[in-house]
Amino acid sequence: MGYPHSHDLEIGTILSRHFGDPEARKLDVWTGKGGYEALRKAVTMTPDEITEVVKDSGLRGRGGAGFPTGLKWSFMPQDDGKAHYLCCNADESEPGAFKDREIIRWCPHLLIEGCLIAARAIRAEHVYIYVRGEYFPYTRILNGAVVEAYEAGLIGENILDSGWSCDVTVHLGAGAYIAGEETGLMSSLVGGRAEPRIKPPFPAQSGVFGKPTTVNNVETLAAVPMIITEGAAWYQQWGTAKSPGTKLWCCSGHLNRPGTYELALGMPLRDVIFDVCGGIPGDKRLKAVIPGGCSTALLTEDELDIPCTYEGLQEAGSSLGTASPIVMDEDTRIVPAIRRIAQFYAHESCGQCVQCREGTSWIVKILQRIEAGDGKLADIDTLYDLCEQMTGRTICVLADSVVFPLRSSLDKFRGEYEALMTGRRA
Amino acid sequence: MGKRIHPAVAGAQPFQTADLRPTEILFEDDEGRERVESAISRYPEKKAALLPLLNYAQERNGWVSSAAMEEIAAQLDITPAYVHSVASFYTMYNKHPVGRHLIQVCTNIACHLNGADAVMSRFLEEAGTGPGETSEDGRFTVMEAECLGACGFATAVQINDEYFENVTPDSVPDVLDRLS
Ligand SMILES: Cc1cc2nc3c(=O)[nH]c(=O)nc-3n(C[C@H](O)[C@H](O)[C@H](O)COP(=O)(O)O)c2cc1C
Ligand code: SF4
Ligand code: FES
Numbered sequence: 089m090g091y092p093h094s095h096d097l098e099i100g101t102i103l104s105r106h107f108g109d110p111e112a113r114k115l116d117v118w119t120g121k122g123g124y125e126a127l128r129k130a131v132t133m134t135p136d137e138i139t140e141v142v143k144d145s146g147l148r149g150r151g152g153a154g155f156p157t158g159l160k161w162s163f164m165p166q167d168d169g170k171a172h173y174l175c176c177n178a179d180e181s182e183p184g185a186f187k188d189r190e191i192i193r194w195c196p197h198l199l200i201e202g203c204l205i206a207a208r209a210i211r212a213e214h215v216y217i218y219v220r221g222e223y224f225p226y227t228r229i230l231n232g233a234v235v236e237a238y239e240a241g242l243i244g245e246n247i248l249d250s251g252w253s254c255d256v257t258v259h260l261g262a263g264a265y266i267a268g269e270e271t272g273l274m275s276s277l278v279g280g281r282a283e284p285r286i287k288p289p290f291p292a293q294s295g296v297f298g299k300p301t302t303v304n305n306v307e308t309l310a311a312v313p314m315i316i317t318e319g320a321a322w323y324q325q326w327g328t329a330k331s332p333g334t335k336l337w338c339c340s341g342h343l344n345r346p347g348t349y350e351l352a353l354g355m356p357l358r359d360v361i362f363d364v365c366g367g368i369p370g371d372k373r374l375k376a377v378i379p380g381g382c383s384t385a386l387l388t389e390d391e392l393d394i395p396c397t398y399e400g401l402q403e404a405g406s407s408l409g410t411a412s413p414i415v416m417d418e419d420t421r422i423v424p425a426i427r428r429i430a431q432f433y434a435h436e437s438c439g440q441c442v443q444c445r446e447g448t449s450w451i452v453k454i455l456q457r458i459e460a461g462d463g464k465l466a467d468i469d470t471l472y473d474l475c476e477q478m479t480g481r482t483i484c485v486l487a488d489s490v491v492f493p494l495r496s497s498l499d500k501f502r503g504e505y506e507a508l509m510t511g512r513r514a
Numbered sequence: 515m516g517k518r519i520h521p522a523v524a525g526a527q528p529f530q531t532a533d534l535r536p537t538e539i540l541f542e543d544d545e546g547r548e549r550v551e552s553a554i555s556r557y558p559e560k561k562a563a564l565l566p567l568l569n570y571a572q573e574r575n576g577w578v579s580s581a582a583m584e585e586i587a588a589q590l591d592i593t594p595a596y597v598h599s600v601a602s603f604y605t606m607y608n609k610h611p612v613g614r615h616l617i618q619v620c621t622n623i624a625c626h627l628n629g630a631d632a633v634m635s636r637f638l639e640e641a642g643t644g645p646g647e648t649s650e651d652g653r654f655t656v657m658e659a660e661c662l663g664a665c666g667f668a669t670a671v672q673i674n675d676e677y678f679e680n681v682t683p684d685s686v687p688d689v690l691d692r693l694s
Binding site: 171180181182183184185186188189214219220221222223224225227228230231234235238243255256257258259260261262263264265276277278279280281282297338339340341342343346347348378382412414416420424425428429432435436438 | 520521522523525526527528529530556557558559561562563564565566568569590592599600603604605606607621622623624626627628659660661662663664665666667668672674675676677
């Protein structure tokens with residue numbers, strides 16, 4: 089089906105090797121390709137041994153924050169006699185990101201295997217895979233795979249005759265971006281509104297049903313099986329010391345070949361955009377790119393050579409986020425683009441914090457006014473002021489998320505805002 | 515239906531479809547009772563079965579009525595007011611009946627850059643209705659959606675439980691022709 093692939097990795101890809109092959113969804117085909125070998129190995133390992141390997145691999149969370157996965161697992165208490173839970177975060181709703189759905193729809197068994205290994209590492213008795221509601225077609229595929237795995241004795245009681253048991257339940261959300269924030273996800277899973285809450289207590293102390301819980305992203309968990317079979321050093325052959333491994337890049341916007349590509353961390357955006365994705369239609373120039381999904385600061389043409397790692401983009405004042413570059417060509421009007429992003433956050437704010445609830449809707453109103461030609465120069469100061477008030481002051485970082493694209497657009501494209509106010513062309 | 519759904523996935527059935535199986539009372543027949551049991555069996559607290567049961571109500575009837583919420587509340591030993599407060603938080607629960615085909619056009623950033631607004635206009639024009647409204651023949655409800663997670667394939671459109679990708683204004687009539 090011409091599924092976009094990347095072939096830059098010498099030994100082939102890790103996560104995306106079977107993307108585009110519907111046969112790989114079937115358990116017998118999947119096991120024929122080495123599927124569930126890692127689980128077979130993991131059930132002979134102790135939880136701590138599994139955690140150590142993942143720690144050594146340097147794998148970092150792919151849900152956006154980049155927290156070291158092994159370290160997160162090690163926060164789970166030991167011998168506390170309580171039930172533990174793993175929540176797999178498949179709520180993928182950050183505009184620009186469409187990678188988790190590719191894992192779910194092409195390699196559902198890879199995800200299930202990763203979930204089970206992680207569950208063993210954190211001593212969880214039940215895994216909840218929280219999938220965003222809109223992903224009906226992909227949930228159907230995942231459901232089929234879960235049932236197949238149950239029937240084959242890979243999930244449930246006495247997995248692979250190891251004496252270890254673990255259940256998996258697919259849980260479908262119903263349309264709320266904020267359910268992707270980990271505490272929002274937990275509030276939603278237990279039957280509530282997806283309202284984030286203040287940490288501490290951290291999920292490892294008190295998560296779903298008041299029990300120790302770990303939340304991990306789909307792509308994070310899908311990377312685990314190969315790390316278990318091939319080892320930590322193998323995984324580190326890609327990327328940098330601080331950002332090892334490969335990452336699924338979701339490339340969208342003005343591109344000749346948009347899509348999901350698995351690339352070693354560290355590739356500069358210039359190569360991602362102009363080589364992997366074939367450049368911009370009509371050979372146009374690049375005006376801006378939002379590198380990590382719409383909650384990250386935008387970068388301009390002269391910043392494209394920064395290596396795309398967690399540390400590299402952070403130094404450049406942006407963030408790797410979910411590695412979802414949204415490319416804007418030279419004809420893009422920045423103000424409407426940022427207005428559309430702001431509308432998203434205004435729509436998705438859960439409303440608990442005044443700064444976020446009021447701030448996001450004020451930003452939209454001001455941007456709409458500017459777009460309509462009714463703005464005044466003082467509006468720019470007001471926008472900066474709102475950015476200030478919305479940073480670091482709320483329960484979760486949704487409020488901060490709108491600040492990054494907005495403030496960077498004001499810093500880098502002030503002329504476009506002003507032109508709309510004075511009637512001058514930018 | 516007939517076929518038993520594995521409890522691990524019973525709460526995760528697609529709940530926006532054109533094939534409704536309307537019922538006034540949700541949990542009286544075998545299927546309904548089985549869904550409640552399955553849902554409750556997967557969580558240490560009953561309340562966690564709330565979203566799975568709201569999903570089920572919409573799967574059967576196409577929307578979630580107050581009566582359905584009351585029934586769900588009774589099953590889970592929670593108040594109808596609580597069920598309302600949760601249901602209203604989530605955008606995918608229809609609080610009113612919608613058209614047989616719920617058309618949701620992503621107009622978020624990646625689709626916006628690729629002309630989603632024109633796609634949205636074309637859908638409204640072809641369906642002969644306004645945003646969020648249902649066409650007179652009851653076939654279509656057209657709405658703007660936030661990111662559908664298919665940004666590389668702009669414009670992304672979700673129609674009931676299906677995705678349509680790379681939709682352009684010109685391909686809108688074809689898309690509509692494929693719907694029953
Ligand atoms: C507003 C908001 C939305 C988020 N949405 C998602 C999401 O859709 N999927 C996801 O995996 N993480 C999302 N996150 C990050 C999660 O809070 C959490 O860090 C992540 O799931 C942890 O998994 P990881 O360590 O494997 O990355 C979101 C965070 C915020 C603040
Ligand atoms: S920052 Fe916004 S989304 Fe996050 S908890 Fe506060 S109001 Fe809700
Ligand atoms: S922006 Fe349209 S699907 Fe993501």
